[in-house]
Amino acid sequence: MGQEHQKAARLQAFAGYQVTEKMCHEGGANPDWKFMHCLPRKGDEVDDEVSLGQGIRLRLPWRVLDEFETRFQKSLSPVDGAVTSVLLADYQTGLVGCHRVSFAGRRPRAMLVISGFARLPVLVSADASIAYATYYRVGVLGFIIQPFGPTRRPSCGAVLPSLSRSAEHVRTRR
């Protein structure tokens, strides 16, 4: 169908466009630059150092993310900031999306894994999350899995309200 050919052509055309710490440093980005990606990540366009190191911020309206973080901070207050990292796991390339919530710059000690994008078996997301946790040596507090049917790719806007309900669920179970 020519798709493989297209992929090869794209990879060639975009050679040198991979987002890396080195490239952003050389280009003179703000030292505190943040990386965003709308997911799923393929891996060619950003290297692991950036995507695993600083995490991926979903390219979503800020208002949505703000609300998202606020709800999490509120609903997870029983653990008193122990959850300092929220991972949005994706299915396609293993560890894909990560939105880290940083509390006063402290290193995450535990994280809550939210898989809102799993349309393949959730174990793929779980695997990715464990890989992330191992990488950062943080504990996994729990999983919130949002399984979706194979044909339904949810938009992020559709995912977030259900995520916050799930967070409530976790709190009440504790």
Added chain:
Amino acid sequence: MLVTYPRLGHILRVATPPQDEYRAPKEVWDRVVELGCDKQVDGRGGIWWGEDPREAVRGADVVVTDTWYVVFHTVVPVSFTC
């Protein structure tokens, strides 16, 4: 991004390969020009578009990219905002 960020005052810097297929479609760019998104106003907004990603990230607060190819749809090429 092209027709919204500049209107919010963000400076948008985009780097793509030189081929036409990686530039904004004509109808999109016409809309950009119609809205004046390509021009800076009082040092705010505006769009820079070039080929060198290093140049694109100069002064960037946020760096955005997207996947370069997808199986069934056309791709949104790499782009950077600041």
